[in-house]
Amino acid sequence: MIEKLTSRLDGVKRTGPGRFVAICPAHDDKNPSLVVTEKDEKILFHCFSGCPPAEVLAAVALTFADLYPERPTYTKGRRAAQFNPYDVLKALARESGIVTLAAAQVSTGHPLTTADADRVALAHERLRDAALLMGIRL
Ligand SMILES: [Zn+2]
CATH class of the missing domain: 1.10.287 (Helix Hairpins)
Structure with missing residues (x-):
């Protein structure tokens, strides 16, 4: 599930269980400042340079609907x-x-x-x- 996002990011490094840092795709990132975690099957991410989540997703051609799909089943x-x-x-x-x-x-x-x-x-x-x-x- 989290691979949906991390597979589209550069410089991904695992820093713990279900926790990664990566190059933020939404700004000119020199040091990985995007933290991606997975908790209770939810993907959470945060750019420490302050990029809005929607811009981070747009930069890798994803939407919130891709990360949090409805579950009809x-x-x-x-x-x-x-x-x-x-x-x-x-x-x-x-x-x-x-x-x-x-x-x-x-x-x-x-x-x-x-x-x-x-x-x-x-x-x-x-x-x-x-x-x-x-x-x-x-
Ligand atoms: Zn950023």
């Missing part, structure tokens, strides 16, 4: 964790069971009552909503 995982998979599958099985029963009844020549037809429509809605929740468009 993490967010997705957290969102999915709100649902107990067992409960979700049970609910989906019940709804699809209702649709199956209705189909069997209709196929044997017995029309659905209005109440049953409404319940099938509700089952369809719930199954569609479940798919939408997972990002699937039916």
Whole structure:
């Protein structure tokens, strides 16, 4: 992760665990004055000559978005964790069971009552909503 930045810098020297100094790309640097560290998977850097972080990044063609990317997988995982998979599958099985029963009844020549037809429509809605929740468009 930190290599994303250090690989673009000159004069990189490791000064400790997850800690480097390098030539600052944003000013005419004679002695390495850019400190780069990695902490909790975050890249932190500081130019001791006072270059603004955005200029340091721009000088190596990076943006803050490159260093601190959003993590859709993490967010997705957290969102999915709100649902107990067992409960979700049970609910989906019940709804699809209702649709199956209705189909069997209709196929044997017995029309659905209005109440049953409404319940099938509700089952369809719930199954569609479940798919939408997972990002699937039916
Ligand atoms: Zn600088």
